[in-house]
Amino acid sequence: MPLRVESSDEADLRSVRVAGDLLLAEADELARALDAVEGAPRMALDLAAVARCDGAGAALLAGACGRWEAGGSVLTVMGGGRAAALLAAVRRRPALPATTHGRERSTLARLGASVAGVGGSLGGILADLGALAAALPGALARPRSAGWREVPALVARAGADGLAVVALANLLVGAIMGFQGVVQLQGFGATAFVPDALAVVILREMGPVITAVIVAGRSGAGFAAELGTMVVGEEVDALRTMGLDPWRWLVWPRLAALLVALPVLTLVGMACGLAGGMLAALPMTDLGVGGFLDRLAAASALPHFLTGIAKPWLFAAAIALIACSQGLAARGGAAAVGARTTAAVVQTIVAVIVIDALCAVTCTALGW
Amino acid sequence: MRIDIRSISKRFGSFTALDRVDLSIASGELVALLGPSGSGKTTLLRIIAGLEQADGGSLAFGDSDVTAADPRARGVGFVFQHYALFRHMTVAENVAFGLTVKPRDQRPSRADIRARALELLRLVQLDGFAHRFPHQLSGGQRQRVALARALAVEPRVLLLDEPFGALDAKVRVELRRWLRRLHDETGITSVFVTHDQEEALEVSDRVAVLNHGRLEQVGTPEQVYRHPASAFVHQFLGQVNVFHERGQDQAGADPARVALVRPHDVLVARAADPLCQIPAVVEAIAIAGPQVRLSVLPAGAKAAIEAHLTHDQYDQLALSRGDAVFIGYSRAKSYQASDLPTTVDYQI
Numbered sequence: 001m002p003l004r005v006e007s008s009d010e011a012d013l014r015s016v017r018v019a020g021d022l023l024l025a026e027a028d029e030l031a032r033a034l035d036a037v038e039g040a041p042r043m044a045l046d047l048a049a050v051a052r053c054d055g056a057g058a059a060l061l062a063g064a065c066g067r068w069e070a071g072g073s074v075l076t077v078m079g080g081g082r083a084a085a086l087l088a089a090v091r092r093r094p095a096l097p098a099t100t101h102g103r104e105r106s107t108l109a110r111l112g113a114s115v116a117g118v119g120g121s122l123g124g125i126l127a128d129l130g131a132l133a134a135a136l137p138g139a140l141a142r143p144r145s146a147g148w149r150e151v152p153a154l155v156a157r158a159g160a161d162g163l164a165v166v167a168l169a170n171l172l173v174g175a176i177m178g179f180q181g182v183v184q185l186q187g188f189g190a191t192a193f194v195p196d197a198l199a200v201v202i203l204r205e206m207g208p209v210i211t212a213v214i215v216a217g218r219s220g221a222g223f224a225a226e227l228g229t230m231v232v233g234e235e236v237d238a239l240r241t242m243g244l245d246p247w248r249w250l251v252w253p254r255l256a257a258l259l260v261a262l263p264v265l266t267l268v269g270m271a272c273g274l275a276g277g278m279l280a281a282l283p284m285t286d287l288g289v290g291g292f293l294d295r296l297a298a299a300s301a302l303p304h305f306l307t308g309i310a311k312p313w314l315f316a317a318a319i320a321l322i323a324c325s326q327g328l329a330a331r332g333g334a335a336a337v338g339a340r341t342t343a344a345v346v347q348t349i350v351a352v353i354v355i356d357a358l359c360a361v362t363c364t365a366l367g368w
Numbered sequence: 369m370r371i372d373i374r375s376i377s378k379r380f381g382s383f384t385a386l387d388r389v390d391l392s393i394a395s396g397e398l399v400a401l402l403g404p405s406g407s408g409k410t411t412l413l414r415i416i417a418g419l420e421q422a423d424g425g426s427l428a429f430g431d432s433d434v435t436a437a438d439p440r441a442r443g444v445g446f447v448f449q450h451y452a453l454f455r456h457m458t459v460a461e462n463v464a465f466g467l468t469v470k471p472r473d474q475r476p477s478r479a480d481i482r483a484r485a486l487e488l489l490r491l492v493q494l495d496g497f498a499h500r501f502p503h504q505l506s507g508g509q510r511q512r513v514a515l516a517r518a519l520a521v522e523p524r525v526l527l528l529d530e531p532f533g534a535l536d537a538k539v540r541v542e543l544r545r546w547l548r549r550l551h552d553e554t555g556i557t558s559v560f561v562t563h564d565q566e567e568a569l570e571v572s573d574r575v576a577v578l579n580h581g582r583l584e585q586v587g588t589p590e591q592v593y594r595h596p597a598s599a600f601v602h603q604f605l606g607q608v609n610v611f612h613e614r615g616q617d618q619a620g621a622d623p624a625r626v627a628l629v630r631p632h633d634v635l636v637a638r639a640a641d642p643l644c645q646i647p648a649v650v651e652a653i654a655i656a657g658p659q660v661r662l663s664v665l666p667a668g669a670k671a672a673i674e675a676h677l678t679h680d681q682y683d684q685l686a687l688s689r690g691d692a693v694f695i696g697y698s699r700a701k702s703y704q705a706s707d708l709p710t711t712v713d714y715q716i
Contacts, residue, residue: 243440
């Protein structure tokens with residue numbers, strides 16, 4: 001049916017009769033026809049003769065109604081039918097805010113957004129730290145309200161199950177260090193100092209960091225995925241309705257487990273690192289096992305070792321806190337768990353390296 | 369435990385989930401929160417549980433204000449749509465969990481906890497399943513374990529979030545009758561969320577209908593079904609036909625008003641009579657269990673309307689496809705056309 005828009009004035013009432021099809025195909029024509037109708041103090045929009053109407057037609061009608069009303073018209077819609085129902089539905093919808101969806105943001109804008117977000121995520125970490133601290137007194141005073149019984153199993157999972165990979169990685173890194181040490185020091189005829197170099201590198205830096213990075217990848221991802229799955233499956237809500245605080249029940253046991261497991265793993269890692277370094281260096285030098293161990297002992301390895309074994313506690317706390325808070329922040333479905341797990345791994349590894357750098361600077365300043 | 373919800377509001381960003389909702393739930397009552405998705409019903413339930421905090425308004429259990437109280441202080445049992453059972457615990461451990469983590473002075477002895485868990489498993493007809501793990505149970509069984517777990521802590525209020533939403537139709541019907549019986553036995557004040565009007569009408573003492581974060585109507589199932597307070601409630605609680613009033617029985621009909629008529633209130637006759645004056649043609653006939661569903665197209669109308677007849681009525685009329693009939697309606701309720709929900713089942 002052809003589209004028709006007629007307007008007529010009777011006393012102070014302007015009647016606008018719309019007839020025919022109000023469809024997308026006629027949208028241009030309808031828009032022009034409606035634009036031609038001026039507003040009046042009292043108006044009646046008669047839709048009785050509309051044959052068919054779709055969203056485009058209703059949107060154009062709604063636009064015209066809005067224009068008339070903005071000009072001070074008192075408007076009555078008459079005729080009912082699908083057109084009137086659609087018009088009413090369109091007019092009830094609040095205007096959507098402009099979004100940036102689907103629009104590619106420039107690199108500069110993305111950079112700006114991520115810098116602006118740093119403050120927020122630092123604030124988030126502080127808030128998580130606060131929640132963690134607030135949960136400790138209760139977890140100690142009422143051990144039943146914290147999942148301490150889970151700790152042995154968690155230690156086994158984070159520690160014992162990760163032992164082989166930690167040992168292997170440290171052995172290889174130690175071997176690389178030993179090999180490179182020999183190659184570099186040969187030029188100076190100073191291969192006898194390879195054990196000294198290994199003591200600093202393995203005990204102070206590489207052992208703790210390599211071990212922590214592996215644990216961040218294994219346990220950090222594990223914690224984030226486990227807690228995220230529990231949040232998405234409403235298990236965390238179930239705990240809360242039973243009076244349990246997730247920070248007490250889930251986060252502290254995981255933190256405690258890593259505080260136990262990571263230093264032990266680091267010890268193993270240091271031993272494997274030194275062994276690897278020795279295995280690589282021995283065939284290339286004339287130190288011999290006895291000579292190597294003597295040099296190692298004489299290299300005042302103890303301060304390096306003490307610094308190295310102090311750091312895993314910091315690493316463990318950072319890994320558990322970041323991974324658990326990422327897991328608890330999962331919202332939505334399985335996709336959120338995956339995204340949070342990825343974020344947890346990236347953030348924990350970065351955190352380990354940043355903490356190690358801060359420790360290196362601090363220790364140097366203090367002369368340790 | 370009486371629940372008083374006063375002027376509760378909640379926003380998520382720019383989305384208004386709840387807009388000044390007032391609702392009082394009497395002690396021992398079973399109330400359904402009914403509404404389409406996004407109507408705010410689950411948010412309201414989570415606010416009652418303390419899992420969300422309201423932006424405004426107050427909430428009281430009995431005489432004590434719990435607006436800002438911690439979930440653990442409220443004494444609620446919560447049943448989740450996807451069961452939320454602890455997957456590494458057996459059925460018995462799941463049920464007993466809430467008791468085993470209580471502070472020492474409130475915790476029953478180990479033997480008492482065990483006895484209570486077994487008793488609850490009997491109540492939900494799962495004795496013998498105590499040592500299974502959740503993944504070894506069917507959906508309906510898991511939801512009953514979840515219910516037993518929620519009841520174990522002797523909650524003052526039982527809250528259920530679409531408890532049967534994830535189950536198949538047959539189990540759903542069984543479980544909701546069973547829930548009603550269980551409620552009659554335990555007498556715990558219960559609130560359950562559903563988007564299924566049939567479920568709400570069948571199970572609850574009263575139904576609270578929510579739409580766009582506002583309470584549309586609260587009443588007994590009969591009140592909300594037979595005397596809907598708004599076009600939305602009328603349309604949401606069952607199928608409706610939309611008749612544009614054309615002065616059939618009242619003079620001076622207003623073209624801006626429409627009448628909503630349930631399919632079983634549509635009258636069909638072979639010959640025109642004072643009640644049935646709209647000529648129509650039978651388009652389709654479907655035998656659907658206890659009723660016969662007719663699709664009839666009134667003359668000049670663009671869409672068919674649906675009429676439900678009993679088998680007796682159908683036999684008397686002896687209808688077949690293409691027959692000319694006259695239709696009318698009883699118990700219509702008229703509304704402003706602009707108040708009509710955007711989706712309607714049938715309209716002429």
